[in-house]
Amino acid sequence: MKKGLIFLLQLIFLLLISTLGYKISEFFHLPIPGNVIGMILLLLLLLSKAIKLEWVDLAGGFLIKHLAFFFIPIAVGLMNMGGLLAHYGFSLAVVILGSFVTGILLSSWTTQLLVKKGVKQHEHFRDNL
Template sequence: MSFIHGITWLLVYQLIGEVTVRLADVPIPGPVLGMVLLFITLWIRGRTAESLDQASSALLSHLSLLFVPAGVGMMVHFDRIAAEWLPITIALLLSTVLTMVATALIMQLTTRWLARPQDNGAGADDD
């Protein structure tokens, strides 16, 4: 019963995200907004409920099954993918490079921000 309760919470947050996106005409997917809202809720609470932990662990253990529909879609539309291989390849390469550059820049900024000097001028009187 705990698993069903956790799945229900995940679906409720997805529904809240979908409804919010549709009503506010926000250009992001509803499940993504629902996930952000769930993250904020868990951050405020400071812990996860046992049912939510159990449901998310079960879903993650079967994550490979979630790729089956994408694989089937690629096989069904293989002719179209083969006909448009160049734009798809360029889009994949550019998005990969942009993601890597953005990740590197964010990592550098975060590292600098977190590694601020801790002594606050304590060594100034050593002369």
């Protein structure tokens, strides 16, 4: 019962941040979607330690775990766009593949950079003991 209440409060908190992102986007007429602004707000709050990860961890973990279900409406909507996909399908495939490759490359380079930095810090720490 207690865990369910904590989950519900965390979910409400995440929804409030998302709603705030939508309101900011709408108020300032920004070309950035409100949900993206909400995620940036959440990141800034977590990085600044204004909120603790434990305050959103349970609900956030649940949402990430079930992320695939959020794509079902999109997939069903695409079924109605057969003609559009037939006309622009190749272009979309190229863009999606390019984005995928770029994301994988940037992720791997960032990971390698952080690992090298971590190794250097570890060696520096070990040498100063």
